[in-house]
Amino acid sequence: MSEKASLPTCSSCNRPIMPSEKAVKFECVKCGQVLIWRCEMCRTFSRKYKCANCGLIGP
Amino acid sequence: MSRRKSDEEKDEIGSEKFIVPELTEKALLATGIRVGTIVKTKDMESFIGRTRPDGLHIIDLEKIISRVDIVGGFIARSDIKRTVVCSAREYGKTPVEMFCSLTGAIPMVGRFMPGTFTNPLFLKHIDPELVIITDPVMDAQAIDEASKAGVPVIAICDTDNVTSNVDFIIPGNNRGRRALAAIFWLLTRSVLVHLGALSPNQQLKNSIEDFETKVLEEGVK
Numbered sequence: 001m002s003e004k005a006s007l008p009t010c011s012s013c014n015r016p017i018m019p020s021e022k023a024v025k026f027e028c029v030k031c032g033q034v035l036i037w038r039c040e041m042c043r044t045f046s047r048k049y050k051c052a053n054c055g056l057i058g059p
Numbered sequence: 060m061s062r063r064k065s066d067e068e069k070d071e072i073g074s075e076k077f078i079v080p081e082l083t084e085k086a087l088l089a090t091g092i093r094v095g096t097i098v099k100t101k102d103m104e105s106f107i108g109r110t111r112p113d114g115l116h117i118i119d120l121e122k123i124i125s126r127v128d129i130v131g132g133f134i135a136r137s138d139i140k141r142t143v144v145c146s147a148r149e150y151g152k153t154p155v156e157m158f159c160s161l162t163g164a165i166p167m168v169g170r171f172m173p174g175t176f177t178n179p180l181f182l183k184h185i186d187p188e189l190v191i192i193t194d195p196v197m198d199a200q201a202i203d204e205a206s207k208a209g210v211p212v213i214a215i216c217d218t219d220n221v222t223s224n225v226d227f228i229i230p231g232n233n234r235g236r237r238a239l240a241a242i243f244w245l246l247t248r249s250v251l252v253h254l255g256a257l258s259p260n261q262q263l264k265n266s267i268e269d270f271e272t273k274v275l276e277e278g279v280k
Contacts, residue, residue, distance in 0.1 A: 022207055024226060029213075030133075032136050046102050046221075059226055
């Protein structure tokens with residue numbers, strides 16, 4: 001009956017992001033082809049993320 | 060030793076190389092776009108090129124220009140009518156208004172009313188797709204609400220800013236009147252080029268001076 005829910009993972013820490021988290025998602029600022037997810041903690045601590053397509057390192 | 064000193068002086072003044080068709084590197088450096096503060100945060104360490112003998116940290120100009128261009132493309136790809144540009148700083152008022160009038164974004168200057176992004180019952184509630192911040196310290200309320208609403212935040216950050224809840228940084232001097240005008244002028248140009256409204260070799264009809272907040276002298280009415 002029930003299906004397994006797939007959670008998005010954070011682009012910085014690779015942990016699954018819970019629906020209740022104040023996370024953000026956006027397409028890569030440079031290439032616009034990869035969807036980048038940032039969890040609440042990674043945003044707070046300004047942890048770096050990297051685009052898998054173009055290699056852009058943010059923030 | 061003297062060669063090194065002359066190289067430093069040349070670096071300080073800038074060359075006559077054109078960054079965009081109507082702007083040389085020398086003219087851009089004269090706005091003070093890369094002059095930081097004496098405070099350096101860990102978040103901004105990677106954007107600092109060197110430190111002057113008087114202690115001021117200088118931001119790498121190449122990184123400023125490349126990041127402004129990247130952000131220009133990002134804004135052009137997103138829904139520009141749902142892009143909010145915030146500035147609580149007085150010197151950011153005219154640059155933000157000019158940027159928004161030329162691109163179609165939503166300006167939010169002066170005090171940011173709490174609940175603008177988070178309270179749907181508020182009459183002036185906005186549901187933004189992207190938020191651009193002039194100073195993370197002055198616009199802390201906007202950053203806080205954007206993070207609660209799950210909206211990406213792009214911020215112009217100086218060397219002393221903490222980039223908490225900021226998703227993409229534009230390094231630059233966010234205190235100077237002319238520096239803010241230069242950053243928003245470059246950003247406007249980049250957005251218009253990416254939108255196709257302006258060709259890369261075409262000149263923007265507005266100059267950096269048009270983006271500057273005018274200072275009224277005392278006694279002059």
